Amino acid sequence: MKDENSPPDPGASPLLPPVLGMVGGGYRTRLTAQAAISLGIGFRVLADAPDDSAAQVAPGVGSVFGGNRSTDEVLAFAAGCEVLTFEREDVPEELLGKLEPQTPQVAIRPSPATLRLVRDNAARGDGLRSFGFAVAGPGVAAGPGVAAGGRELAVSVARSPEGQGVTYPVTLMLRRDGERREFIAPAPDLDPDLALEAQRIALKLAAELRLTGLLTIELVESGGQLSIGDLAATPHDSGLWTMDGAATSAFEQYLRAILDLPFGTPGAVAANAVTVTVLGGDDPDVFTRFVHVMAADSGARVHIYTNQVSQIRPGCRVGHVTVTGDDLEQVRDRAWRAANYLGLGTEDPTEYPA
Numbered sequence: 001m002k003d004e005n006s007p008p009d010p011g012a013s014p015l016l017p018p019v020l021g022m023v024g025g026g027y028r029t030r031l032t033a034q035a036a037i038s039l040g041i042g043f044r045v046l047a048d049a050p051d052d053s054a055a056q057v058a059p060g061v062g063s064v065f066g067g068n069r070s071t072d073e074v075l076a077f078a079a080g081c082e083v084l085t086f087e088r089e090d091v092p093e094e095l096l097g098k099l100e101p102q103t104p105q106v107a108i109r110p111s112p113a114t115l116r117l118v119r120d121n122a123a124r125g126d127g128l129r130s131f132g133f134a135v136a137g138p139g140v141a142a143g144p145g146v147a148a149g150g151r152e153l154a155v156s157v158a159r160s161p162e163g164q165g166v167t168y169p170v171t172l173m174l175r176r177d178g179e180r181r182e183f184i185a186p187a188p189d190l191d192p193d194l195a196l197e198a199q200r201i202a203l204k205l206a207a208e209l210r211l212t213g214l215l216t217i218e219l220v221e222s223g224g225q226l227s228i229g230d231l232a233a234t235p236h237d238s239g240l241w242t243m244d245g246a247a248t249s250a251f252e253q254y255l256r257a258i259l260d261l262p263f264g265t266p267g268a269v270a271a272n273a274v275t276v277t278v279l280g281g282d283d284p285d286v287f288t289r290f291v292h293v294m295a296a297d298s299g300a301r302v303h304i305y306t307n308q309v310s311q312i313r314p315g316c317r318v319g320h321v322t323v324t325g326d327d328l329e330q331v332r333d334r335a336w337r338a339a340n341y342l343g344l345g346t347e348d349p350t351e352y353p354a
Helices: 027-039 071-078 093-102 112-119 121-130 192-208 250-258 286-296 328-344
Strands: 019-023 042-047 063-065 083-086 151-159 165-167 171-176 179-185 213-222 225-232 272-279 301-304 317-325
Touching: 019 027, 019 071, 027 042, 027 250, 042 071, 071 093, 093 112, 112 121, 151 192, 151 250, 165 192, 179 328, 192 213, 192 225, 213 250, 272 328, 286 301, 286 317, 286 328, 317 328
Parallel strands: 019 042, 019 083, 042 063
Antiparallel strands: 151 165, 151 171, 151 213, 171 179, 179 272, 213 225, 272 317, 301 317
16 A cells, blocks of 8 residues: 555546536525535536526536426436535435436435435334434424424534544524524533434434435424434535534535545534524615624624625525624624624614524
């Protein structure tokens, strides 16, 4: 075996980066594309239109437009890739049944079998119980920031084709007006033993599903017990904080997993990370308000999901803000003020979720 410090063989062919295709043009694909660019990975997007969030940042030759639910279009798109993945796991059965037989040269990650298990609610519930996991009942969300009988948590695990896995700190998910708007990591006031149990559940379930990629488990914490509420086998909003609050973002880790690259460190880089999503208001001029946010809080990290002012509409999610620091209440206040000013033109955080 050649020593890793030996000079490269001048006669050897260079290792070319793989071509990865992602079906879906939304903001999760956009954030994954940004991670791919940093790694020098060839990234292609199958989007509905040129102004889709991901299509706005994908390289010109990397964007393909068309109805991304069309089986024929996805198969044609896959033929130009070495690895294919999806922004969402609700892939039509007709497409799942044809992908592997008709594109044998393409690695589908997560696999069609894993995607079927994750999206099928009835089979998923039976499978989780057979694995020995507690399953939360339907309608886990009830009220601002509180699940029925407990708190909403999430834990993500990345798993390679060889079965290696890494987990992220457990995240607390809080709602406002019924929508998840705030993500806090590590989840505050969570018993350390429960946090370890959540990560153990994630690793075990990823192995049971034979996952290659990123699995996020939504959990309900109640009475010192954890139960599973939902699963996602594609990038998840609970991982938004990792872009600025973790050594390796969940979006990059997702790429590392499906491309069989060594994992990066998943740990948090600060005592607390808080992400608040930005919703559009009556005035769409978010970009002008950047100036105020940047001047008022140089530590607030802003991510906007569109390059076009015309796509910023009242109530529409247009981005997120992440703030990190030692004092959780101060961090939350800063994150809400920045997000509210960007979207609504007011710093007042009113009452953020309890």
